[in-house]
Amino acid sequence: xxxxxxxxxxxxxxxxxxxxxxxxxxxxxxxxxxxxAPFAKVPGLSELFGQKWMPVxxxxxxxxxxxxxxxxxxxxxxxxxxxxxxxxxxxxYISEVASRFERELFKPFIELLAGIPSVVIGFFGLIxxxxxxxxxxxxxxGLTALTGALLLALMAIPTIITISEDAISNVPKSYKEASAAxxxxxxxxxxxxxxxxxxxxxxAAVMLGMGRVIGETMVVMxxxxxxxxxxxxxxxxxxxxxxxxxAEMGEVPFGSDHYRALFWVGIVLLIMxxxxxxxxxxxxxxxxxxx
Amino acid sequence: xxxxxxxxxxxxxxxxxxxxxxxxxxxxxxxxxYVTVKGSDTMVHLVSSWxxxxxxxxxxxxxxxxxxxxxxxxxxxxNGTTDVCAASRQMKEKEYKLAESKxxxxxxxxxxxxxxxxxxxxxxxxxxxxxxxxGKIYTGAYTNWNQVGGPDKPILVLSRESSSGTxxxxxxxxxxxxxxxxxxxxxxxxxxxxxxxxxxQWAIGYVGLGxxxxxxxxxxxxxxxxxxxxxxxxxSEKTVSSGAYSIARPLHFYTKGAPTGAIKSxxxxxxxxxxxxxxxxxxYVAVQ
Numbered sequence: 001x002x003x004x005x006x007x008x009x010x011x012x013x014x015x016x017x018x019x020x021x022x023x024x025x026x027x028x029x030x031x032x033x034x035x036x037a038p039f040a041k042v043p044g045l046s047e048l049f050g051q052k053w054m055p056v057x058x059x060x061x062x063x064x065x066x067x068x069x070x071x072x073x074x075x076x077x078x079x080x081x082x083x084x085x086x087x088x089x090x091x092x093y094i095s096e097v098a099s100r101f102e103r104e105l106f107k108p109f110i111e112l113l114a115g116i117p118s119v120v121i122g123f124f125g126l127i128x129x130x131x132x133x134x135x136x137x138x139x140x141x142g143l144t145a146l147t148g149a150l151l152l153a154l155m156a157i158p159t160i161i162t163i164s165e166d167a168i169s170n171v172p173k174s175y176k177e178a179s180a181a182x183x184x185x186x187x188x189x190x191x192x193x194x195x196x197x198x199x200x201x202x203x204a205a206v207m208l209g210m211g212r213v214i215g216e217t218m219v220v221m222x223x224x225x226x227x228x229x230x231x232x233x234x235x236x237x238x239x240x241x242x243x244x245x246x247a248e249m250g251e252v253p254f255g256s257d258h259y260r261a262l263f264w265v266g267i268v269l270l271i272m273x274x275x276x277x278x279x280x281x282x283x284x285x286x287x288x289x290x291x
Numbered sequence: 292x293x294x295x296x297x298x299x300x301x302x303x304x305x306x307x308x309x310x311x312x313x314x315x316x317x318x319x320x321x322x323x324x325y326v327t328v329k330g331s332d333t334m335v336h337l338v339s340s341w342x343x344x345x346x347x348x349x350x351x352x353x354x355x356x357x358x359x360x361x362x363x364x365x366x367x368x369x370n371g372t373t374d375v376c377a378a379s380r381q382m383k384e385k386e387y388k389l390a391e392s393k394x395x396x397x398x399x400x401x402x403x404x405x406x407x408x409x410x411x412x413x414x415x416x417x418x419x420x421x422x423x424x425x426g427k428i429y430t431g432a433y434t435n436w437n438q439v440g441g442p443d444k445p446i447l448v449l450s451r452e453s454s455s456g457t458x459x460x461x462x463x464x465x466x467x468x469x470x471x472x473x474x475x476x477x478x479x480x481x482x483x484x485x486x487x488x489x490x491x492q493w494a495i496g497y498v499g500l501g502x503x504x505x506x507x508x509x510x511x512x513x514x515x516x517x518x519x520x521x522x523x524x525x526x527s528e529k530t531v532s533s534g535a536y537s538i539a540r541p542l543h544f545y546t547k548g549a550p551t552g553a554i555k556s557x558x559x560x561x562x563x564x565x566x567x568x569x570x571x572x573x574x575y576v577a578v579q
């Protein structure tokens with residue numbers, strides 16, 4: 001009798017712990033929507049589709065989200081392009097080529113890289129990487145989208161390596177043996193058999209890495225220059241959505257249009273990360289089903 | 292089981308004490324005198340230094356300092372949630388009207404002055420600019436150093452984030468209320484502006500006088516001409532306090548009516564010789 005009660009109580013605790021996450025997500029959505037909603041009446045949602053983000057102005061305040069969205073997308077895109085080759089090659093090496101000793105050596109360092117606080121990476125970027133980017137590309141300032149993307153790639157690589165490596169080492173041994181039996185070399189086996197078989201896992205890893213990149217704030221705020229311009233050039237300054245919220249929320253008058261506009265930025269950001277997560281979840285599931 | 296209940300009681304008891312403790316503390320302080328200061332983020336460092344020294348001198352007095360911005364501070368003063376408002380700008384007409392409608396007689400105290408230095412890289416040959424030229428650089432009308440008599444190089448415009456009081460002051464008094472160019476790079480802190488100006492040869496930025504002086508050889512502070520025809524004035528404690536340097540602002544305290552009791556003794560302390568010494572130590576300019 002007593003043990004049954006206990007079991008029930010424990011079950012209740014675990015259920016509530018698990019559902020807290022759902023509750024909190026729902027509350028966050030509700031809160032964001034509630035704070036952002038009055039913007040739709042005054043000054044109207046069409047404001048958000050403008051080309052200019054100029055929230056503090058004596059002339060006319062503008063709350064166009066376009067430069068912020070393109071800024072976030074550009075940095076994320078560049079960071080992904082940089083991180084994928086490193087991440088995937090690293091994962092292949094660790095799971096297929098490296099000796100046991102090498103594996104034991106690399107893995108803790110990769111995990112350590114994932115654990116470095118972003119503000120430290122940002123500071124490193126500002127002091128060390130910014131002047132290097134400036135000199136290497138002959139720019140007049142190193143505060144560019146590319147600098148931010150390089151640092152973000154550094155932060156995404158551990159995620160990509162860890163999850164891809166998992167996917168690659170889960171490829172059934174029989175595949176590789178069959179490939180070897182057909183006379184394929186080790187390299188051919190890796191690239192033509194193992195990696196394609198693990199592809200959905202690798203794609204999910206990349207997606208999760210992108211999720212980390214798009215939500216990162218401190219690094220981009222410190223090194224991208226934060227100029228809200230619509231650009232596709234990696235050598236220009238960009239202002240990301242995350243940096244905008246972090247930089248402006250502190251001083252914004254409570255309940256003003258600017259305050260509400262920042263909540264819209266938050267909603268757009270949340271939807272984008274939500275979609276990324278959804279897609280990576282789907283892909284990951286497909287890969288797990290195949291196993 | 293019983294032991295567990297005991298443990299739980301102990302934990303709850305400790306928690307309750309922790310929650311209650313600050314309440315007792317503030318009661319105690321009220322006996323000696325309790326002053327709240329709220330407002331400008333620019334002034335938080337200065338006011339906290341004052342508060343610390345003041346509390347060291349006066350046993351039982353407590354001064355609590357919070358930021359939030361000049362506008363927030365003024366609103367708090369009018370709503371009666373703070374004793375003193377610290378503001379890096381003057382109260383607006385609208386705010387005075389609001390005070391009047393509430394039957395409040397707001398008193399202004401100028402407690403310190405702040406100069407804003409325009410800085411460039413030491414390797415930049417430019418030595419002086421007029422306020423109008425600086426304004427044109429920041430609004431994006433000028434984009435090349437040769438438009439202000441320098442070499443043919445693009446200007447890298449650095450500004451603070453829009454949440455900064457300095458950003459608004461600069462916009463009002465140098466840009467003459469026009470918008471910043473969207474190409475201006477908005478830096479999250481003064482130290483990052485100093486760092487970028489010291490590494491990027493064709494950058495221009497603005498920082499509080501104290502920060503500019505502290506940076507030493509890393510940056511070059513420009514002489515500023517009020518008008519095209521006037522002599523350039525370099526920012527320094529002397530030129531700011533005499534009013535000769537044009538990009539300077541008074542820092543204010545606002546109180547409801549003439550201050551009394553603990554509030555008066557705190558403001559008197561800020562204006563005293565020792566208080567004004569703290570002003571200089573924190574990088575601002577004394578008023579006396």
